[in-house]
Amino acid sequence: MSAPEWEMLDDIPSNSPIWKQWQKLVNDENWTSDCSATTGLTPTLSTTRSVWAVDKKDSSYIGCVVWNEYDSIALIGFYLLAPAYRKMGIGSKLWKRAIERIPKDYTIALRSVPAMIPRYSSQTTPVKGPTLHYCTVKASEAVELCNKFLPADFESGYSTTKLEDLSHEEWEEFLKFDRKITGKDRREWLAAYRSHEHKFAIVVFSKNDHSIVCYASTVMTSHLHQHRYKIAPIYAIDDSLGLCSLRTLANWIGSQYSGATIYCHLMEGTRGFEFLKPKLEQIANFTISGTTLFSKPYNNPLDLSKVYLPNNSSGHYDI
Numbered sequence: 001m002s003a004p005e006w007e008m009l010d011d012i013p014s015n016s017p018i019w020k021q022w023q024k025l026v027n028d029e030n031w032t033s034d035c036s037a038t039t040g041l042t043p044t045l046s047t048t049r050s051v052w053a054v055d056k057k058d059s060s061y062i063g064c065v066v067w068n069e070y071d072s073i074a075l076i077g078f079y080l081l082a083p084a085y086r087k088m089g090i091g092s093k094l095w096k097r098a099i100e101r102i103p104k105d106y107t108i109a110l111r112s113v114p115a116m117i118p119r120y121s122s123q124t125t126p127v128k129g130p131t132l133h134y135c136t137v138k139a140s141e142a143v144e145l146c147n148k149f150l151p152a153d154f155e156s157g158y159s160t161t162k163l164e165d166l167s168h169e170e171w172e173e174f175l176k177f178d179r180k181i182t183g184k185d186r187r188e189w190l191a192a193y194r195s196h197e198h199k200f201a202i203v204v205f206s207k208n209d210h211s212i213v214c215y216a217s218t219v220m221t222s223h224l225h226q227h228r229y230k231i232a233p234i235y236a237i238d239d240s241l242g243l244c245s246l247r248t249l250a251n252w253i254g255s256q257y258s259g260a261t262i263y264c265h266l267m268e269g270t271r272g273f274e275f276l277k278p279k280l281e282q283i284a285n286f287t288i289s290g291t292t293l294f295s296k297p298y299n300n301p302l303d304l305s306k307v308y309l310p311n312n313s314s315g316h317y318d319i
């Protein structure tokens with residue numbers, strides 16, 4: 001196939017049908033770390049930037065680079081061409097335009113699939129960051145695993161509230177908790193996520209002083225009919241709360257669809273990688289899903305000791 005007549009566009013509106021074609025392609029690619037919230041909310045975030053190749057005939061999707069700019073970081077979340085248009089030199093042109101537009105003093109970050117690491121490393125992002133390892137489990141298996149390590153009465157000292165049910169004061173406290181762990185102001189992302197449909201998100205409070213001790217969420221990823229859920233994130237102040245919230249999420253996923261698949265993406269250097277991975281390895285095999293690369297050394301403010309599973313998507317950077 002020869003290259004079509006195409007044109008390049010910057011920053012299309014959030015209601016453009018091109019975003020819908022992009023969402024479908026991300027799901028077709030089976031990039032399970034990119035959930036329905038990422039693909040659903042990215043078009044609307046104030047931090048989102050994008051470059052597109054579209055067919056001159058009918059403005060249909062050919063390819064894109066999509067990134068988010070904040071805190072002097074440009075996180076490139078998507079570099080993706082429709083399969084029929086790959087290897088024609090179009091992607092490289094989009095990439096060049098995207099890099100031109102990113103402020104020169106920003107740190108460029110991206111999460112590379114294994115096959116692209118040598119290519120990205122030789123050009124834009126030579127500095128290697130952490131690698132993500134993922135496994136899949138069924139809900140019942142995850143619940144059983146957590147039950148092995150958690151005392152039966154563990155939850156009695158805590159109360160749990162769904163993200164969307166937090167009072168105004170609790171919401172503000174929650175934003176502080178998130179900021180303390182991520183080192184970032186994620187208010188815009190979290191406010192949008194709060195009303196996202198295909199998720200289950202909980203905030204756990206200590207009954208002693210009503211302080212927040214854990215935030216955990218699961219969200220649909222890939223096409224809806226595939227019944228895949230990604231755990232993202234689990235931030236907790238200790239191991240038992242990390243496990244307990246995983247059990248709560250798995251129970252909810254099982255109640256939605258008993259055959260659902262749970263994707264656990266664990267990041268090197270986090271407490272979850274040290275504590276949860278050996279436990280999950282008892283019931284599942286891990287595969288490398290990607291490595292974070294940077295254009296220059298980057299000091300991530302994330303409190304790794306409280307991260308059991310990272311949020312790990314574009315637009316709400318914690319990797």
Ligand SMILES: CC(C)(COP(=O)(O)OP(=O)(O)OC[C@H]1O[C@@H](n2cnc3c(N)ncnc32)[C@H](O)[C@@H]1OP(=O)(O)O)[C@@H](O)C(=O)NCCC(=O)NCCS
Pocket residue numbers: 079080081082085086087088089090091092093095111112113116119120123124
């Ligand atoms: C990766 C992708 C976006 C590149 O677009 P493309 O139009 O096919 O690329 P081009 O024809 O312009 O590239 C020519 C060559 O430069 C490489 N290249 C393209 N963009 C590059 C970049 N940003 N950095 C380094 N190398 C790059 C290509 O891999 C290719 O190398 P090869 O011939 O050795 O395979 C496209 O192939 C694609 O959508 N692949 C599947 C999705 C994917 O893997 N995305 C990256 C996720 S991290």
